[in-house]
Amino acid sequence: MKTIAHVEENADNRLLVQVILEDAYRVVEYETGAEALVEMTREKPDLVLMDISLPEMDGTEVLRRMRDDPALRDIPVVAITAHAMTGDRERLLGAGFDDYVSKPIVDEGVLLGAIQRLLS
Amino acid sequence: MAEEPESRSALDREAIARLLRLGGDDLAGRMAALFLGLAPERLREARVGVAAGDVDQVRRAAHSLKSSSGNVGAYAVMEAAGQLEEAAESGDPPPTLALLLAALEAALEAADPELRALAARTESQA
Numbered sequence: 001m002k003t004i005a006h007v008e009e010n011a012d013n014r015l016l017v018q019v020i021l022e023d024a025y026r027v028v029e030y031e032t033g034a035e036a037l038v039e040m041t042r043e044k045p046d047l048v049l050m051d052i053s054l055p056e057m058d059g060t061e062v063l064r065r066m067r068d069d070p071a072l073r074d075i076p077v078v079a080i081t082a083h084a085m086t087g088d089r090e091r092l093l094g095a096g097f098d099d100y101v102s103k104p105i106v107d108e109g110v111l112l113g114a115i116q117r118l119l120s
Numbered sequence: 121m122a123e124e125p126e127s128r129s130a131l132d133r134e135a136i137a138r139l140l141r142l143g144g145d146d147l148a149g150r151m152a153a154l155f156l157g158l159a160p161e162r163l164r165e166a167r168v169g170v171a172a173g174d175v176d177q178v179r180r181a182a183h184s185l186k187s188s189s190g191n192v193g194a195y196a197v198m199e200a201a202g203q204l205e206e207a208a209e210s211g212d213p214p215p216t217l218a219l220l221l222a223a224l225e226a227a228l229e230a231a232d233p234e235l236r237a238l239a240a241r242t243e244s245q246a
Binding site: 012013015020055082104106108 | 138151158
């Protein structure tokens with residue numbers, strides 16, 4: 001079973017994603033970017049779900065540090081963002097995210113599809 | 121004089137049905153309880169931010185409320201939080217932020233009874 005790391009500050013968002021993914025994937029949760037960066041080098045996930053609006057170090061900065069790290073740079077990363085405006089998609093993809101999913105997650109198929117495409 | 125019944129639920133029925141389908145009463149109840157637990161703190165952070173002129177604090181608190189309220193289908197709260205977030209981002213003046221904050225507080229108050237009812241769905245379990 002593949003491992004997905006979910007980086008998200010809020011417990012309710014973590015719970016929702018956990019429930020959506022737990023039948024198909026092993027989910028590891030991190031509350032901050034700093035924690036994720038340290039722990040992921042010890043236990044590399046197959047994919048990362050990254051909330052953009054993390055406290056202190058935002059999701060885009062965490063991604064930049066992952067891409068700078070040979071141990072982490074090849075892991076696919078999906079941005080999860082409440083900002084759903086048109087320009088945001090281009091900006092996120094331009095920053096190096098492999099895909100993005102809007103929250104609130106109203107259709108779990110969108111999240112699962114994004115993950116499946118990157119892991120196949 | 122008899123009161124008019126509420127014509128609109130504060131929690132979107134489809135959103136609640138989705139939570140129930142994903143994880144039953146347990147998930148729906150836990151999500152409602154988590155929201156009820158975090159909302160007062162985020163509201164306080166927004167209130168303090170408005171009073172102190174700390175727009176970044178207002179923005180972050182409103183953004184968090186926007187995200188979490190969406191999870192439980194409290195779309196009026198989500199809308200109000202989104203407006204406060206945008207106003208803080210745009211550098212709108214304190215009186216505007218205060219007005220939007222009051223609207224957000226009213227929306228939260230309106231959703232409170234249904235959120236508590238939803239959270240109670242798991243309390244009877246061992």
